[in-house]
Amino acid sequence: MDFIKKLKIDRVEDGKIEAIEDSVIAEYPLTIFLNGEEFVTLLCSPKGLEYLAIGFLVSEGIIKDKGQIKNISIDEKEGHVHVDLQDESLFTKKLFGKRTVTTGCGKCTVFYNVLDSLGTRPIDSKLQIRWDKALGLANELNEHSAIFKETGGVHNYALADQDRILLFQEDIGRHNALDKIIGQSILSKLDLGDKILISSGRVSSEMAIKTIKSRIPILVSRSAPTELAINMAKEFNLTLIGFARGNRMNIYSGGERILTD
Amino acid sequence: MDFIKKLKIDRVEDGKIEAIEDSVIAEYPLTIFLNGEEFVTLLCSPKGLEYLAIGFLVSEGIIKDKGQIKNISIDEKEGHVHVDLQDESLFTKKLFGKRTVTTGCGKCTVFYNVLDSLGTRPIDSKLQIRWDKALGLANELNEHSAIFKETGGVHNYALADQDRILLFQEDIGRHNALDKIIGQSILSKLDLGDKILISSGRVSSEMAIKTIKSRIPILVSRSAPTELAINMAKEFNLTLIGFARGNRMNIYSGGERILTD
Numbered sequence: 001m002d003f004i005k006k007l008k009i010d011r012v013e014d015g016k017i018e019a020i021e022d023s024v025i026a027e028y029p030l031t032i033f034l035n036g037e038e039f040v041t042l043l044c045s046p047k048g049l050e051y052l053a054i055g056f057l058v059s060e061g062i063i064k065d066k067g068q069i070k071n072i073s074i075d076e077k078e079g080h081v082h083v084d085l086q087d088e089s090l091f092t093k094k095l096f097g098k099r100t101v102t103t104g105c106g107k108c109t110v111f112y113n114v115l116d117s118l119g120t121r122p123i124d125s126k127l128q129i130r131w132d133k134a135l136g137l138a139n140e141l142n143e144h145s146a147i148f149k150e151t152g153g154v155h156n157y158a159l160a161d162q163d164r165i166l167l168f169q170e171d172i173g174r175h176n177a178l179d180k181i182i183g184q185s186i187l188s189k190l191d192l193g194d195k196i197l198i199s200s201g202r203v204s205s206e207m208a209i210k211t212i213k214s215r216i217p218i219l220v221s222r223s224a225p226t227e228l229a230i231n232m233a234k235e236f237n238l239t240l241i242g243f244a245r246g247n248r249m250n251i252y253s254g255g256e257r258i259l260t261d
Numbered sequence: 262m263d264f265i266k267k268l269k270i271d272r273v274e275d276g277k278i279e280a281i282e283d284s285v286i287a288e289y290p291l292t293i294f295l296n297g298e299e300f301v302t303l304l305c306s307p308k309g310l311e312y313l314a315i316g317f318l319v320s321e322g323i324i325k326d327k328g329q330i331k332n333i334s335i336d337e338k339e340g341h342v343h344v345d346l347q348d349e350s351l352f353t354k355k356l357f358g359k360r361t362v363t364t365g366c367g368k369c370t371v372f373y374n375v376l377d378s379l380g381t382r383p384i385d386s387k388l389q390i391r392w393d394k395a396l397g398l399a400n401e402l403n404e405h406s407a408i409f410k411e412t413g414g415v416h417n418y419a420l421a422d423q424d425r426i427l428l429f430q431e432d433i434g435r436h437n438a439l440d441k442i443i444g445q446s447i448l449s450k451l452d453l454g455d456k457i458l459i460s461s462g463r464v465s466s467e468m469a470i471k472t473i474k475s476r477i478p479i480l481v482s483r484s485a486p487t488e489l490a491i492n493m494a495k496e497f498n499l500t501l502i503g504f505a506r507g508n509r510m511n512i513y514s515g516g517e518r519i520l521t522d
Contacts, residue, residue: 005488012392013509015522022511027466027487043466043489131273172465172487204433205288205304226288226433227266228304248274250283261276 001046001076002026003154003170025154027172032056033082045154045171048180049074052171053081055183059175059210066186122237125217127194129162130259131249134196134220137165138244141198142222144168156200157181159190159216165198166190174201178210185214192216199223203242208232218257220244225252262307262337263287264415264431286415288433293317294343306415306432309441310335313432314342316444320436320471327447383498386478388455390423391520392510395457395481398426399505402459403483405429417461418442420451420477426459427451435462439471446475453477460484464503469493479518481505486513 009022028046032039032053044052050072057063063085071084137160144165145156155174159167159181167190169180178199185192196218197211203225209232211219219233220241230252233240239254251258270283289307293300293314305313311333318324324346332345398421405426406417416435420428420442428451430441439460446453457479458472464486470493472480479500486494486503491513494501500515512519 007488007491007513010512010516011509012512012519012521015392017512017516017521024488024491024513025485027489029489131276172463202433224286227268227285228288228290230268230285248272251271251273251278252268252285255271255278258273260273260278 001028003045003047025172029079031080033080034062035085035088036082042173042176044173044176046076048169048171048184049076049081051169051180051183051187052176053083053183054186055179055181057083058182058186059179059213061213063186066189120212120236122235123212123215123217124237125193125215125257127196127217128257128259129196129218131261133162134218134241134258135244135247135249137196137198138220138222138241138249139246140165141168141200145170145200158198159185159192160196160198161194162196166195174199175206175210178207182210182214196220202226203229203240205229205232208238208240212236212238218254220249262289264306264308286433290340292341294341295323296346296349297343303434303437305434305437307337309430309432309445310337310342312430312441312444312448313437314344314444315447316440316442318344319443319447320440320474322474324447327450381473381497383496384473384476384478385498386454386476386518388457388478389518389520390457390479392522394423395479395502395519396505396508396510398457398459399481399483399502399510400507401426402429402461406431406461419459420446420453421457421459422455423457427456435460435465436467436471439468443471443475457481463487464490464501466490466493469499469501473497473499479515481510 003026004023005026006021007024008019011018011020026046027043029041030044030049031041068086070086073082141156141158154170154172155177156170157177158165167181167184169177171177171180192214195216197216199221202223203221205226205228208229218239222244225240225242230240233253237254239257240252242250242252264287265284266287267282268285269280272279272281287307288304290302291305291310292302329347330344331347334343402417402419415431415433416438417431418438419426428442428445430438432438432441453475456477458477460482463484464482466487466489469490481502483505486501491501494514498515500518501513503511503513
């Protein structure tokens with residue numbers, strides 16, 4: 001499926017109207033069925049759907065590793081992904097029904113005390129990275145995305161080690177892009193404990209929670225974090241870097257993992 | 262409460278580390294209680310909380326006008342807003358439990374066929390606006406937001422008539438900013454049928470749905486719409502303008518409401 005669609009539109013410039021062909025970003029409804037039951041519908045960019053489905057289930061705390069998955073199948077035409085788990089009793093509607101129900105950007109199912117209630121411990125990784133390497137990865141992310149440049153409509157996340165970007169995902173939804181990274185990591189059995197997450201966009205509390213739950217020790221964003229995200233990062237010892245652009249960056253939390261000159 | 266918080270952070274520039282005071286954007290958890298029952302928790306910017314609560318309830322289809330509201334009270338310290346409706350039986354957990362549950366940016370509870378199933382009819386407003394007035398409103402929105410310039414972290418929505426911006430709201434969540442506009446309009450008993458909505462950010466299907474449900478005939482964004490949002494705008498005869506910047510704009514739908522030279 002195409003990330004980008006070509007459409008005929010009218011452009012108005014200085015009062016003159018002209019019919020042109022323009023690129024617009026696709027928005028694709030993906031319904032996840034879990035053990036045969038309809039679970040959730042996500043609006044996303046139509047790539048990496050398998051990664052998105054698995055990453056979403058990990059982020060929601062439904063599964064933790066690849067071994068729990070019996071089968072994944074995708075029906076692109078219908079916009080359905082079916083995930084069957086080894087444990088068919090793991091998901092019950094009753095459990096899910098208790099969650100906080102939300103709708104959008106800056107709203108969330110998970111919460112500050114969710115991390116506590118899940119017994120989440122601070123990240124104790126000894127990983128360190130030189131400031132210029134972290135900055136280099138953030139600048140590399142920016143160059144990586146051709147789609148953003150074409151339509152101005154997607155968020156990018158990458159997973160990197162000290163030297164290079166390993167995984168790259170983009171999506172119209174910031175949450176989706178991160179879930180795709182997490183899903184791809186789980187399916188590839190990548191260890192996240194010594195990796196660096198790179199983000200093109202703002203870091204809200206939800207992004208911080210997803211990162212902390214994934215045990216990734218360093219999150220580098222080219223954009224701004226929120227105060228709540230910073231507080232969470234401090235509490236759970238996540239290294240949080242923002243505005244990593246050009247020759248500088250801000251360290252909001254966990255500066256001991258960043259080596260300066 | 263403050264939209265912006267001052268924090269001490271470390272800035273790294275060319276490998277040199279310096280402690281500075283920086284502005285970061287607040288992210289505030291607001292829990293809506295409906296007729297005494299916990300309904301939803303939103304993460305938002307801590308201003309216009311009453312508008313957000315009412316706008317959210319309108320967007321979710323729970324209420325339609327101010328007359329249905331018996332009382333609103335806010336406990337800012339706890340982050341609670343209590344909305345009591347005239348009809349105490351209107352909200353049942355059972356009804357709400359059936360909705361699609363989602364979490365984030367680019368994901369939604371409402372859907373393409375939701376508009377159909379709600380019996381939503383195409384917008385038949387005869388409102389027209391000159392291209393340069395629409396562009397002027399979009400440029401004015403941009404000048405309006407001081408916070409974005411300070412922290413790079415918020416989305417802006419405005420409601421305008423042909424001549425000027427009437428309402429202006431900003432929030433870390435795009436959905437929240439629009440819900441605040443809708444809530445403020447409802448509480449002010451503004452007629453939305455002859456107004457223009459101006460957006461700083463991307464128009465996804467959820468934004469299009471909220472606009473169509475509110476019966477606002479023209480939506481002007483400074484940024485990109487998604488293909489799904491364009492398709493919905495066409496189906497429900499919403500005039501959808503994107504990339505309204507400087508001296509030009511793209512017309513994706515409903516061009517008969519835009520007057521060119």
